Amino acid sequence: MTAPLWTLDDLVAATGGRVAGVPSAEIGGISIDSRTISPGDAFFAIQGDARDGHDFVESALARGAGACVVAEEKLGALPEGGRYVVVDDVFEALRRLARAARARTGARIVAVTGSVGKTSTKEALRHVLSDQGRTHASVASYNNHWGVPLTLARMPADCAFGIFEIGMNHAGEIAPLTALVRPHVAVVTTVAPVHLEFFRDVEAIAEAKAEIFDGLEPGGVAVVDGDVPQAGILIDAAAAKGARVVRFGIGEGLEAHLVRASLQADNSTVMATILGDAITYKIGAPGRHVVKNSLAVLATAVSVGADLARAGLALAAMTPPKGRGERHTLRLGHGEATLIDESYNANPASMRAAIDLLGHAPVGLEGRRIAVLGDMLELGSQGEALHASLAEALVAARVDRVFLAGPLMHALWRALSTDMQGAWAPTAAELEPKLLAAIRPGDALMIKGSNGSRMGPVVEALKSRFSSTRALAEDV
Ligand SMILES: Nc1ncnc2c1ncn2[C@@H]1O[C@H](COP(=O)(O)OP(=O)(O)OP(=O)(O)O)[C@@H](O)[C@H]1O
Ligand SMILES: [Mg+2]
Structure with missing residues (x-):
C-alpha cells in the first residue's frame, strides 16, 4: 500500500489545528475547490476573491472529504457532525502545511518564473524528470499566492523532484512564494514587457523576477536567460545571494549554449553545450522559443542531479501544452488546412514566438x-x-493574411500593407464569421491573443465547423 499524502496527525500538527468530529486518519489529497474533492481529501475552506470556502464545506463533506480545514470563528455555522480540523486562519494553515511538506521532503526542488514560458518550461521539466524519479509539479499555471502553497501541500513525501511555477503581476509577489518553495534551482525563463502597466520598465520587471533567488537554498543554482539585455540584473541579484549562476541562450560563452538548431514544422533538432557537455537532441514540439526553453530545462535537469543524455532523449517525446502550439487538421471538404492553437494568452514576446512558428x-x-x-x-x-x-515580424515570417480582433489590434491593422489585411473586427466574436468564410485548403492558421481577448472560442468554432483531428496535445 502506498503511504497517504498526509496522516491526520501530521496535518493537525502542521496546521496547528484541533480536531472536531472524526476526520479520516489518512488524507489522500488537498483541495481548495469542493468540486474537485475525491473521497479522503482534505478541503481547505479558504476565502477566495469572490466566495468564502466555508460556504462549500457542506458539499465537500457530501463528496466524502476526509477533513475540512475550517476557521474557529466559522465553526458554529457549519454542519454538525462534520469532519473538521479547526484552525485560527485557513489560508495560513495551508501555508503551514506547505512549509511542512517542504521540510519533510528529500526532493530536489526547482522554482520556475519568467515573463513567458513558465508553464512550458515547468511541463518540459516534469516530462524530463519523471523519467528519472518520482516528480511532483504544479497543475496548469498554479503559480500565485494560493497555487504555490497548494502545490507544495500536495507534494508526496517520497518525491525525487519537485517543480514549482511561480508567477507575479506586481513587485513583491514572488518573495514570499520562493520563501515557501526554498528551491535548489531557481529558473528565470526570460524577461520581457509583460504586465507592463504595473511596472516602470523592463528593468523593474527583471528586478521583480530576481526575487526568486531570495528563497534559494544555500549553494543553490540560478538558471537565467543570458540573452536578454536585463541579464545583468538577474546575474547580479543571484550572485548577491551566493548562487551559482548558469546562463542559457544563444550568446557565445554561456554555460548552457545553443550551438545549432534545425527548426521543422512540428519538431526541432538541437546541438548544444550544457555545462561543458556537448549534446544533440530532438524536441517533439516546434518553435525557436521551445528550443530556447530546452536549454534551461537541460541545465536545470543537470543541476538537480539528473542524467543529461537521458533528459535529452526524453525531449523527443514532448508535446506542446494545450493552447501553446498544438496543431489540428481542419477538414474543409475539398481539402485540409492546418490550425496552430496558440490561444493560451499573449504578450509581445509570446506573440513574436508564435508568429515565428x-x-x-x-x-x-x-x-x-x-x-x-x-x-x-x-x-x-x-x-x-x-x-x-x-x-515587421509578420512580414519576416512571410505571413500572407492577417485577421485581427480588438481595439488595440487596430493599431496593427493600420500598420499593415493592404494585401496583408484580411479583416479587422472590434471583438473576436465579430471576427469569427469573417475568418470562417476566408479559409481555403492548404492554409496554415495561427490563432493567438490575451486570454481576455477571447480567441479560444474562435479555435473551438473552427474545430467544430471543420471537424478537426488533434495532432498533438496534452492537458495542462
Ligand atoms: N521562451 C519563450 N519566449 C517566447 N514565448 C514563449 C516562450 N516560452 C513559451 N512561450 C509562449 O508563451 C505563451 C505562454 O507560455 P507559458 O504558458 O509557458 O507561459 P507562462 O509564463 O506560464 O504564462 P502565465 O504567466 O500565463 O502562466 C505560449 O504561447 C508559449 O508558446
Ligand atoms: Mg503559466
Whole structure:
C-alpha cells in the first residue's frame, strides 16, 4: 500500500489545528475547490476573491472529504457532525502545511518564473524528470499566492523532484512564494514587457523576477536567460545571494549554449553545450522559443542531479501544452488546412514566438499563412505601439493574411500593407464569421491573443465547423 499524502496527525500538527468530529486518519489529497474533492481529501475552506470556502464545506463533506480545514470563528455555522480540523486562519494553515511538506521532503526542488514560458518550461521539466524519479509539479499555471502553497501541500513525501511555477503581476509577489518553495534551482525563463502597466520598465520587471533567488537554498543554482539585455540584473541579484549562476541562450560563452538548431514544422533538432557537455537532441514540439526553453530545462535537469543524455532523449517525446502550439487538421471538404492553437494568452514576446512558428508551418499549393490575432492586454501606455510593431515580424515570417480582433489590434491593422489585411473586427466574436468564410485548403492558421481577448472560442468554432483531428496535445 502506498503511504497517504498526509496522516491526520501530521496535518493537525502542521496546521496547528484541533480536531472536531472524526476526520479520516489518512488524507489522500488537498483541495481548495469542493468540486474537485475525491473521497479522503482534505478541503481547505479558504476565502477566495469572490466566495468564502466555508460556504462549500457542506458539499465537500457530501463528496466524502476526509477533513475540512475550517476557521474557529466559522465553526458554529457549519454542519454538525462534520469532519473538521479547526484552525485560527485557513489560508495560513495551508501555508503551514506547505512549509511542512517542504521540510519533510528529500526532493530536489526547482522554482520556475519568467515573463513567458513558465508553464512550458515547468511541463518540459516534469516530462524530463519523471523519467528519472518520482516528480511532483504544479497543475496548469498554479503559480500565485494560493497555487504555490497548494502545490507544495500536495507534494508526496517520497518525491525525487519537485517543480514549482511561480508567477507575479506586481513587485513583491514572488518573495514570499520562493520563501515557501526554498528551491535548489531557481529558473528565470526570460524577461520581457509583460504586465507592463504595473511596472516602470523592463528593468523593474527583471528586478521583480530576481526575487526568486531570495528563497534559494544555500549553494543553490540560478538558471537565467543570458540573452536578454536585463541579464545583468538577474546575474547580479543571484550572485548577491551566493548562487551559482548558469546562463542559457544563444550568446557565445554561456554555460548552457545553443550551438545549432534545425527548426521543422512540428519538431526541432538541437546541438548544444550544457555545462561543458556537448549534446544533440530532438524536441517533439516546434518553435525557436521551445528550443530556447530546452536549454534551461537541460541545465536545470543537470543541476538537480539528473542524467543529461537521458533528459535529452526524453525531449523527443514532448508535446506542446494545450493552447501553446498544438496543431489540428481542419477538414474543409475539398481539402485540409492546418490550425496552430496558440490561444493560451499573449504578450509581445509570446506573440513574436508564435508568429515565428507560423513562419515555419508548411502551406499547400494554394494555401496561405494566416495570423489571427487578438489584443494583448495589460501593456499600459505602450499598448498601441507594441501592437503596431508586430507588422515587421509578420512580414519576416512571410505571413500572407492577417485577421485581427480588438481595439488595440487596430493599431496593427493600420500598420499593415493592404494585401496583408484580411479583416479587422472590434471583438473576436465579430471576427469569427469573417475568418470562417476566408479559409481555403492548404492554409496554415495561427490563432493567438490575451486570454481576455477571447480567441479560444474562435479555435473551438473552427474545430467544430471543420471537424478537426488533434495532432498533438496534452492537458495542462
Ligand atoms: N521562451 C519563450 N519566449 C517566447 N514565448 C514563449 C516562450 N516560452 C513559451 N512561450 C509562449 O508563451 C505563451 C505562454 O507560455 P507559458 O504558458 O509557458 O507561459 P507562462 O509564463 O506560464 O504564462 P502565465 O504567466 O500565463 O502562466 C505560449 O504561447 C508559449 O508558446
Ligand atoms: Mg503559466
